[in-house]
Amino acid sequence: MNSPNPFVEIVELKGLSIRFILKNSNTAFANALRRIMISEVPVMAISDFAIINNTSPIFDEILVHRLSLIPLTTDLDGFNLPEKCVCKGIGCSRCQVTLILNVKAGDSPVTVYSRDIVSSDPRVIPINGDFPIAKLSAGDEILIEMYARLGRGKDNARFQPVSACAYKYFPRIVINTSSCVKCTNNGILKCVSECPKGVLDVNVETGYPYLRDPLNCSLCKACVDVCEYNAIELKPDDTSFIFYVESTGSLPLHKIIYTAATILAEKCDEFLSKIGGFR
Ligand code: SF4
Ligand code: SF4
Ligand SMILES: [Zn+2]
Incomplete structure (x- = not known):
């Protein structure tokens, strides 16, 4: 684990669905949590x-x-x-x-x-x-x-217990305004019109593109590919994960996530106690 203190920021909690960011973590932990939520939390x-x-x-x-x-x-x-x-x-x-x-x-x-x-x-x-x-x-x-x-x-x-449970890497997007020439296509900034997720928009004061909704980015790189001036840098952050979880309604979301984390902790304890025998 990259940091001993992974933590969670809740982005959206709506009825049976939640979107949260798991920070300071890594792919192994994020994927273990996802798989346990899907297959090991009993209902x-x-x-x-x-x-x-x-x-x-x-x-x-x-x-x-x-x-x-x-x-x-x-x-x-x-x-x-x-x-x-x-x-x-x-x-x-x-x-x-x-x-x-x-x-x-x-x-x-x-x-x-x-x-x-x-x-x-x-x-x-x-x-x-x-x-x-x-x-x-x-x-x-x-x-x-x-x-x-x-x-x-x-x-x-x-x-x-979940009808949807997925995560994606947190997108780190940098728009370098010193390289950007504000190129357009039919009057719209090229990168803005190319983005299928509405992540980019034009800053009405400066005329440069800016990140309007970074969490919606699918990391498709269409904006990077369309920019002939290499003004956009896109890097998935493999220490932060945007989770989307939807409960079937059998259990409240907090119970699903808490139980999954408890099961993972128990598995780790069991593993440690087993290898402790080889000391
Ligand atoms: S495509 Fe590149 S150069 Fe054109 S507006 Fe977007 S960032 Fe600027
Ligand atoms: S990577 Fe794709 S979704 Fe993300 S900002 Fe660029 S075009 Fe939009
Ligand atoms: Zn019984």
Whole structure:
């Protein structure tokens, strides 16, 4: 690690998504954090099913697939991972929740939504009641008993707590005004018109380009390539990373990031204790 003190600056926090900058760090740490958020932070998901009746036009397999991908609210501290539970994974109230989907259409068609799922535990319910599951014709019925448990994204995508989790290098862009000749294309500064991300704009006072929104830079280098006077320098900063993380809604963002960092710390502790034995 380049510095013993990596730190985080939150750029934007909006509902289920966050954009933050991880500073004074390195690619190995940033990538480990990203991968753990995606694949190792556990969340609740429906993983076992007993289909008692399904006369809908949807095949059982498709129905089960849809239901398993509905994000459920997760109380990480209230449940055990099945493999670490006292029941040894057989299924008990400390590691498993039962949910029932029981909808029967009367004389007219009915749409089945996630709000029709009834949970035996109010801590574990669909994060949103508006997910459509199936359309039933008059007289059709769906009756399914389901079992939710904690799991990890590396075992099955249904347990992934994030719908997006990515980072990019922080862009270091320098515009050298002593080399810039303010060249234009159809009246717009060439580098400004070439930038696909709206990062560059013209400074109305000086007429030179300036960085209006550097965090939006995709490091595509189009501005560097279009500048015939080498007035733009672009260098990815491999000690700072712009993260974008979006929760599925199962866990709050701070819990996902905190849990991922804790898991990473535990892995490091385990590694250190193992190599300590070789001293
Ligand atoms: S392309 Fe180069 S020379 Fe032209 S305005 Fe941009 S920085 Fe200046
Ligand atoms: S590297 Fe690409 S996105 Fe970034 S400022 Fe230049 S043209 Fe815009
Ligand atoms: Zn159990």
